[in-house]
Amino acid sequence: MDLEYTIHYVKKLDAYLTDCYRGNREFSNLPRKWNTAVAGAKDNFLLHNDIVFHPVRRWGTMGFGVWIGGVLSSQMNAYAVPLNAWVLPKDMSRLTGTIIKLWRDNGERDKRPKGRFRLYLDSVGVKRFREMVVEEYGPLARDPGSKFQRKPRSHFGIHKQKQEGLYYAGIHIPVGRLDVVDLHRLSILSRYGKGEVRLTEDQNVILVNIPEDQLDFVRKDVIIERYFPLEPGPVAAGTVACTGSQFCGFAITDTKGDAERIAKELEYELEIPEEVKIHWTGCPNSCGQAYMGGIGLTGTKVKDGLGYNITVGGSHLQVGEEYKKGVPLDELKDVLKEILIERFDAKLRKFPHL
Ligand code: SF4
Secondary structure (H helix, E strand, O other): OOOOOHHHHHHHHHHHHOOOOOOOHHHOOOOOOOOEEEOOOOOOOOOOOOEEEEEEEEOOEEEEEEEEOOEEOOOOEEOOEEEEEEEOHHHHHHHHHHHHHHHHHHOOOOOHHHOOHHHHHHHHOHHHHHHHHHHHHOOOEOOOOOOOOOOOOOOEEEEEOOOOOEEEEEEOOHHHOOOHHHHHHHHHHHHHOOOOEEEOOOOOEEEEEEEHHHHHHHHHOHHHHHOOOOOOOHHHHOEEEOOHHHOOOOOOOOHHHHHHHHHHHHHHHEEOOOOOOEEEEOOOOOOOOHHHOOEEEEEEEEOOEEEEEEEEOOOOOOOOEEEEEEEEHHHHHHHHHHHHHHHOOOEEOOOOOO
16 A cells, blocks of 8 residues: 655655745754654555554555654664554644654753663653543544565566556665765756656665656666666665765764775675675764664774674664674674675685686
8 A cells, every 4th residue: 555645744744844935943952853654555664653554554544653762873773662652644743743752851851871862752652642632632542553575576667557658767876975976966867757766765766757768768878877777686685874984973983984885895705695785874872773674783982993793684664683793894804794694695706716
């Protein structure tokens, strides 16, 4: 049940929270940052947000199950939990406002690290918090069962849209790095559709509304062939990397540089049957969402240099678990090889000339 106009709901929420972009005093002094997310389909990568609206029908009517309290941060990594509430699209803003105001008025303000909404939610308990929401908002319909797709679809390659005769192309942006020349390249590619590009949660791009008679031109376009492949390798495809030390003052490590180099080496040395999500983050703030990765890497200082803490087992449905701490950079590739062989069915490539 994909929604055709998810962006419509997002814009309405945006206008509500910002008072039509004039600035909204109601929400201008919160204990910490707040993240709102709306999913358009069952393959949902949004459970790390403070509130998540997940599409589900109730008695045949389209609406949203509500999940709250997701957080990926230096303090805590946990996914949103169900509020056991369902709303019509017209009620999304009012419910969001009610929840934010409860946290605004009761959340922790003196101890900054404890300011995130999830810590407040845990201190109250979800059951009691739901009662508090009902006291302010009014009765809430019960969630009829928000269900998530266990294995999300890949966007890479060319796929039919539901609109007759139109296609979309999922293209790979290596380590999510786009400079000004790349943006110009994307603008050229967007002309195969109607001048629109969409950005994905995992730092890639989708070109939309491409007519069938343009598909061969897209496939053979020199920009696709040289820079933004339709079918990236299994490590590159799943690599997500935060800004890192190239541009971020908090960074301990050069996430994008390390990720790009090691992805190439791993793909050269291993046969890996399918895409592996490897998330790189340059410090514990976790902008690269390390705990979402099948393998998660968080930059750290180690004796005599830099390295990474490693988590494994993360996905869009569960946060990862600690695997190894303080792996020096020059040992990292070998540790990743071990994990890929042990847990992701990778095999060492045979090189006949050796
Ligand atoms: S995770 Fe840390 S290094 Fe990476 S962008 Fe965020 S603050 Fe910067």
